[in-house]
Amino acid sequence: MKNNVQMTMEEKLNAVRAGVLGSNDGILTVVGVIFSVGAATTNQFTIMVAAVADLFACALSMASGEYASVSAQSDSEKVVVAHEKERLANDPTAVADDISQFFIGRGVTAQTADAIADDLMQKAPLETILQCKYNIKLGHYVSPVEAAISSLFSAAAGGIFPLLAMWLSPLSLKYPMTILATVFAVGLTGWLSARLGHGLPGRAIVRNILLGLLTIAIHYGIGTFF
DSSP states (O other), rough: OOOOSSSHHHHHHHHHHHHHHHHHHHHHHHHHHHHHHHHHHHOOOHHHHHHHHHHHHHHHHOOOOOOOHHHHHHHHHHHHHHHHHHHHHHOOHHHHHHHHHHHTTOOOOHHHHHHHHHHHHHHHHHHHHHHHHHOTTTTTOOOOOHHHHHHHHHHHHHHHHHHHHHHHHHHHHHHHHHHHHHHHHHHHHHHHHOOOHTTHHHHHHHHHHHHHHHHHHOOOOOOOOH
């Protein structure tokens, strides 16, 4: 169970990463289906059924994949915690030496590093060795449930943009409007990911838009070829 403290940066970035991956995947797989199937048939009902089916499959697939992946990471972190608890019980001197070496590696003299290690071993030995050796904060494990939920809803929300554009636009404007909706959606995803992750919004927007347009071109080319 997590302590009642603020989420760490790693936990925040884990949720952002899952959301960005889910949103991008939802947008790009749906628009990919629309253009690849659209290149093979002009039947609008067929195209929409394929796109809706893909949206549901994509959202569930992203959620299950995130849950499995983050669960493995969380399990690894818990194994590390158990291992260091055992070391503290059986060989605290070795743990203190690891802490001392951590500070020596950051330019502290050996004498000062030993003094710091001794002090920290008295106050918070497990928290200290986890932070120094593994960059893990005790009680703050990445959450597979949070990652799965973030990915599920982000994939569904992202895929709605090209889907609605295809459904609501006049027949002559369906594909141009779908492209515009895709550009808007991936650009928005890039901006949100940069804002939430304290990144570079302009670079993220341009990168996502270019990837979105490339995806459309590739899927349209595949659909035309086959």
